[in-house]
Amino acid sequence: MSGAEASCALWRGGYRMSFMTRSGTMNRRRFLAISAAALAASSATALAEPTIWSGYALGAEVKISLVGGTPEQALRTFGKMEAVLNGVEEHFSLYRDSALTRLNRIGRLTHPPTAMISLFQLVDHIHAATEGLFDPTILPLWLAIAGSGDVKHAQQLVGWHRVHVSEDEIALEPGMQLTFNGIAQGHAADLVALLLAEEGYRDVMIDTGEISARGLRPDGKCWRADIMLPSGRLVGRAELSDMALAVSSPEGTRIGPGAPHIVNPREQLPPVWKLAAVSASSAAVADGLSTAFCLMDRSAIDRTLAVLPEVHLQAII
Template identity: 35%
Template structure:
């Protein structure tokens, strides 16, 4: 691939990312998701938003509600309390109140119309990054890029490396995230990782972004959890959900999933590792 062709493909990828951020961003007031959260109803929603919400519905149901984008309601409580220096007790009280405004099953999607229950807000941060990864990979594939690895935090290749070998993806050591603890091959599937250390509200990391939809409490079940799946959307969503679930629950979901080749690599808090499903396949 020439430098000019590489530059052209990179520009296409950046354009696609910017376009999708206008739909899914929680930081841009003009995004479709922010308008939905602000107004509670969105008419003529972008096709990509309704498409991703349908995939979200599938993962929500497949995981018994563990994946639930209405946790944004909890996130707002935590960001407000810890940002203002409030104490833990007052955060707990506000979280208990917020449980009345969660539950993705209550979101109504009909055609291009989306309606949220009163005071509910959604975040797609647990799946949209994977979805955008997929869209960029698909766009590059249509342009003829056969040996590209898209890495937006989640990974999806358009094919093998140009020498025909698999891509090797490093898995961070959760005890020292700057260090690689293991690696895994990737060629036809996508990979996503969820870990408590990636975003927290407090200094000791007890209040972090992996929030239990039922309580608003942060999950400390695993030090890190990675998923391989048919695409980055599924890998991202399932890695978020599985981080909240017991190992036997994860195993049951893998058995029932539409994707028979889901693989999971989890690191327990004691540092031991377990692999579930079809992790080995690239």
Template identity: 35%
Template sequence: MKARQGALRSIEEDTVVGAISRRRFIQISGAAAGLALGAPVRAATSEANLTIWHGIMLGAVATMKIYHHDRGEAERLIAAAYSEARRLERLFSLYLEDSDLMRLNRTGILVGPPPEFVELLKASLRFAELTGGMFDPTVQPLWELYANHFAQEDPDPSGPDKASMKAALACVGYHRLSVSSERIVVPKGTAVTLNGIAQGYITDKIVELLHSRGIDHTLIDMGETRAIGARPDGEAWEVGIADPEFPERTQAGLPIVDRAVSTSGAYGFRFDPAGRFNHLFDPMTGGCGHLYRSVTTIAETATAADALSTAFSLMDQKRIEALLSRAGIERAHLIDETGAMIDLVV
């Protein structure tokens, strides 16, 4: 599993994204790396009634494109969505020391956990079961193992030693996670990461909020991308997948209407200069994924697209095809090790 990074681009605004951070940096609609949180701005496009907000959420660039005839209302909607996203970030973040997730990992227990935390962990366990453990929210010990190894002076380029890997793997396994509305428990040594699903979940929650307030045409990216309806002109949103080797180029374009898109790629974060070790962790072996340069999924929800782009990165094509309909994935776009593109459609 990952704290991983994809590369999508909005074709109509010709924006390209590269890999720069621990977590996926998916950029839609012209956001730039390192932007601080800011106020909504009127889009510098010919489209009337469009307001765009850019900021940082869960360690990734986030974007909201709101089409509304009343700019004041658009800004109020963005403020409400931002407030909700920040509230959820305080539950799931590995960057905020006082988040609920960090408290769980420090103490091993959360009593009376927030309902959203329970909902997301239960969804994580469902995806873990569905994928035979390829999606696993307890791979944080593997991240810590690799990060600590390569933080050493002159680390062994072949990676962590077998004994250290065995010890880390002993702490990994979604069955070790106990989740109920009353309490969440993990045993000592086990740690949870939601970086492979939280951004998708937050994106879905923001979409629900905006849709309930009457928004019918919007593109949201909270680290994952989801469209509400079509573009105001009735055309599909065009989301492009960047070439993993040359991120300024578009390798493929995907039209979406009322759908979510997520991309995972081994190039998103590399622990070592040679790129042998990345953030796509195999929970069974502790190794890192290299089957594909990138995996893109399209689904009804960003939560599903996010989780399954992670898991599919560790599966061969035949296994992915067998899971598509069961997993709720309508299309998977793979770029294999040679750069060849493979489209799998339900």
């Protein structure tokens, strides 16, 4: 293995992904790692070692490694990425005061941010494509299962069609609550990828718990992601360029009396699959679909793939 390549393993929700980075071996539950190649003839000024940003976002530690450009350029880029991640937190975090926690507490949010409305619209699309099995209104049911609460009552509070969205207001029916944990990490990866493109970086690997790979690795090859079960068994390998990858594993985290953390929004049925890995041009789309696919039989998955030709099933176990 050359100096430009070192195996890096990521655990999230009970699965592990391996990809190539220049910064050596790390092993964390979730982090964000960005490796950007130098852009043009000015690559001679590229940093020999990555400039690293670390912090806390989306309920977990976040780490950003940026290769390429000057230290001053890297610092400016990191500052902008901090603002992007903070914006996602301000909209969708369940771990701090956010637009989402206020919506859950009050039942309505007036004058919602345009970026927030856009993600609600994307959820509409994914909800329809998955025949209703991707549903952020799952939070009351999830909490009831985790806390041995009234599951039957909580089931009655689930239903994305009962979320009312307009430019002026987002409104929930009484008792409803939302979680975007099944799509927010992918959404963050998409926003960071857009920022880096605007900053002129073409070759990047972004990991917010979901992966977005743009361009190529420093050696000119596609970015690689190994998809593994919690046991460490390799079940797939994705070659990524201008593509995002998301992996969901219901057994990775268990809630309540041994229940998997991915919950069927319609029926008290267990997940169909142990792991689903999905690639798409959008990390948010891949994120939402990988969650829903864990609950869908193969014929239902194939129906979804038929209406979303830009989406690919990388692994289903």
